[in-house]
Amino acid sequence: MKARVTVTLKTGILDPQGKAIEGALKSLGVAGVASVRQGKVFDIEVEGTDRAQVEAALKDAADKLLANTVIENYRVEVLG
Amino acid sequence: MKSAVVVFPGINRERDMARTLKLVSGAEPSMVWHADTELPPGTDLVVIPGGFSYGDYLRCGAIAARAPIMDAVRAHAGRGGLVLGVCNGFQILCESGLLPGVLMRNAALRFICKDVYLRVERSDTPFTRDYNAGQVIRVPVAHGEGNYVADSETVTRLEGDGRVAFRYVAPDGKLDPRWNINGATNAIAGILSERGNVLGLMPHPENHVETAIGPTDGRGLFAGLTQHFAKVA
Numbered sequence: 001m002k003a004r005v006t007v008t009l010k011t012g013i014l015d016p017q018g019k020a021i022e023g024a025l026k027s028l029g030v031a032g033v034a035s036v037r038q039g040k041v042f043d044i045e046v047e048g049t050d051r052a053q054v055e056a057a058l059k060d061a062a063d064k065l066l067a068n069t070v071i072e073n074y075r076v077e078v079l080g
Numbered sequence: 081m082k083s084a085v086v087v088f089p090g091i092n093r094e095r096d097m098a099r100t101l102k103l104v105s106g107a108e109p110s111m112v113w114h115a116d117t118e119l120p121p122g123t124d125l126v127v128i129p130g131g132f133s134y135g136d137y138l139r140c141g142a143i144a145a146r147a148p149i150m151d152a153v154r155a156h157a158g159r160g161g162l163v164l165g166v167c168n169g170f171q172i173l174c175e176s177g178l179l180p181g182v183l184m185r186n187a188a189l190r191f192i193c194k195d196v197y198l199r200v201e202r203s204d205t206p207f208t209r210d211y212n213a214g215q216v217i218r219v220p221v222a223h224g225e226g227n228y229v230a231d232s233e234t235v236t237r238l239e240g241d242g243r244v245a246f247r248y249v250a251p252d253g254k255l256d257p258r259w260n261i262n263g264a265t266n267a268i269a270g271i272l273s274e275r276g277n278v279l280g281l282m283p284h285p286e287n288h289v290e291t292a293i294g295p296t297d298g299r300g301l302f303a304g305l306t307q308h309f310a311k312v313a
Contacts, residue, residue: 013229014263016185065146068139068175070182071229 001046001054002079007067008039042066051078081309083109083125086153088144091131091168093284100286101127104302105309114147119156124309126153130167130222130284140183140225141171150176162206162305163278167223170270170280179273179280180238181230183223187263191224195295196261196283198269199249202242205272207279210304216253217297219283221261226282228264228271235265246270246281 009015015037022036044061046054058076067074083101087094094111101109109127110120119126133144144150150172157163157178165173173179186192195218200211211217230238238244246269250256260267262282270281285298 014184014187016187016189016227016263020189065138065142068142068182070180070231071184 001048001051003044003046003054003058004077004079005042005044005058005062005066006039006075006077007042007062007072008074009037010071010073013071039072040066051080054078081105081107081124081306082120082122083107083127084112084119084123085109085127085129086112086114086149087129088114088131088133088147088172090133090135091129093130093167093286096284097127097129097166097286100289100298100302103289104299105306112149114144114149117148117152119149119152123156123161125162125164125305126156128153128163128165128169128172129286130169133168133172136168136225139175141168141173141175144168144172145175145177154178157273157278160275160277162308163273164207164301164305165278165280166284166286167221167226167282170282171225173278173280178278179271180234181228181271183225183282184227184229185225186223186227186261191222192226192261193220193222194261195220195288196269197249197251197253197259198246198283199253200246201244205245205276205279206305206308207272207301208245208304209308210300214253216249216251217285217300218251218295219285219288219298221283223262223282226262226264228262228268228282230265238268238271239266241274243272243274243276244268244270245272245279246283 062074288298
């Protein structure tokens with residue numbers, strides 16, 4: 001099954017990279033950019049057909065390695 | 081003092097560290113490979129050196145923190161054994177849960193490679209006993225991710241329990257945002273674990289130990305550790 005784990009910084013954690021990207025977008029004149037927060041996307045293929053099992057495995061992966069839960073939140077989506 | 085230096089792929093400061101440990105303590109450290117599962121018997125001090133373990137992929141120190149040897153390092157710390165992490169080693173200790181918080185990208189987004197001034201906050205630890213509390217030392221930094229961040233509860237606890245070991249300061253020892261090179265919370269450069277037996281710091285004291293190279297302010301950290309174990313033995 002195909003799945004996606006999205007890791008984003010928690011609210012309140014300073015994001016200097018996001019700020020730099022925000023500044024670049026503004027200097028490019030992209031209309032309406034108010035703020036940017038950057039993060040990571042992991043596209044993962046998992047063996048198995050049980051959605052709940054796949055989701056549990058990816059949560060385990062995110063907790064153990066993909067996200068640092070001190071500063072980051074994550075979201076798991078099983079795409080099928 | 082029997083020390084062990086942990087070597088991960090991508091680490092590049094392990095020779096500097098081993099050289100300093102030998103120079104100051106007189107004893108050659110063991111080099112321990114990341115895939116090993118045990119420390120040499122009788123290890124007093126585990127050192128995790130600086131570098132770019134696993135290419136800093138994912139997050140600095142994230143993959144090294146999950147390497148097989150880290151279970152042995154955790155067990156050593158659990159027994160009250162001393163652990164020192166420098167630069168990438170500090171990042172690895174934070175990722176492994178041995179120290180709280182995380183090292184984020186420097187506030188100005190630049191890699192910083194220069195000498196900085198640190199204030200030694202306390203002298204009653206095995207790591208800082210050769211310094212005086214309030215003493216200012218000059219040591220180099222070389223990092224892109226040294227901006228210490230933790231939730232406010234953790235920072236309050238660190239401060240309240242006196243677990244901030246080193247802070248970035250002006251040469252006269254005063255706190256000054258201009259000298260807090262990477263934007264770290266409360267200018268934190270190094271912290272201790274709850275029991276005080278694990279120290280992580282971003283600067284490289286191991287690089288300022290010989291007059292032939294320049295200042296020798298880093299020597300005190302290793303001299304203190306050597307005294308600590310001489311006394312214990």
